[in-house]
Amino acid sequence: MATLGMSEADKTAVEEFRRDVVDPSRTSLVIVDFWAEWCGPCKQLTPIIEKVCADYAAKGVKLVKINVDENRFIAAQFRVQSIPTVYAVFQGQPVADLSQARTEGQLKQFLDQLLAQLPIESDEKAQLQEIAPLIAMGEELLAGGEAERALSVFQQVADMVPDNAEVAAGQGGSGAGAGRAGSAG
Numbered sequence: 001m002a003t004l005g006m007s008e009a010d011k012t013a014v015e016e017f018r019r020d021v022v023d024p025s026r027t028s029l030v031i032v033d034f035w036a037e038w039c040g041p042c043k044q045l046t047p048i049i050e051k052v053c054a055d056y057a058a059k060g061v062k063l064v065k066i067n068v069d070e071n072r073f074i075a076a077q078f079r080v081q082s083i084p085t086v087y088a089v090f091q092g093q094p095v096a097d098l099s100q101a102r103t104e105g106q107l108k109q110f111l112d113q114l115l116a117q118l119p120i121e122s123d124e125k126a127q128l129q130e131i132a133p134l135i136a137m138g139e140e141l142l143a144g145g146e147a148e149r150a151l152s153v154f155q156q157v158a159d160m161v162p163d164n165a166e167v168a169a170g171q172g173g174s175g176a177g178a179g180r181a182g183s184a185g
Contacts, residue, residue: 060120
């Protein structure tokens with residue numbers, strides 16, 4: 001956004017928008033919620049959008065709320081004509097209009113679709129990349145008949161990520177294999 005001929009307030013708004021939305025959107029999915037204090041539907045949507053964005057924070061989702069009364073210039077740049085208006089922004093560009101999502105389920109469905117399509121960097125993805133070689137090692141050990149060693153690997157990974165289904169399955173397979181090995185001897 002060019003700042004030539006803008007008021008100081010508008011220049012400040014653009015700078016804040018760049019800091020809060022554009023820069024983080026280079027690697028994260030930024031949900032921009034345009035709202036106003038007097039807007040009844042905004043007040044209904046706020047707790048839903050805040051909860052879902054908090055739930056999705058580890059997946060690389062960030063929420064930025066923009067009061068249209070205080071940031072008319074930014075709202076005009078996005079051609080906001082009614083509120084609440086909710087956009088998903090990635091790499092500085094709106095990638096989806098989420099304004100129709102009014103329930104937690106609808107919003108999660110939209111976010112799941114976007115996250116599946118976009119190269120979002122997140123703590124969750126980084127963690128999965130970190131444990132992938134360990135899971136592969138555990139599966140190799142299990143396939144090679146070393147169930148007790150595999151179980152040990154899977155238990156270490158489970159300590160890192162307690163709710164991972166792949167790790168739980170590996171633990172189950174390793175435990176069963178270790179049990180068979182123990183009863184065979």
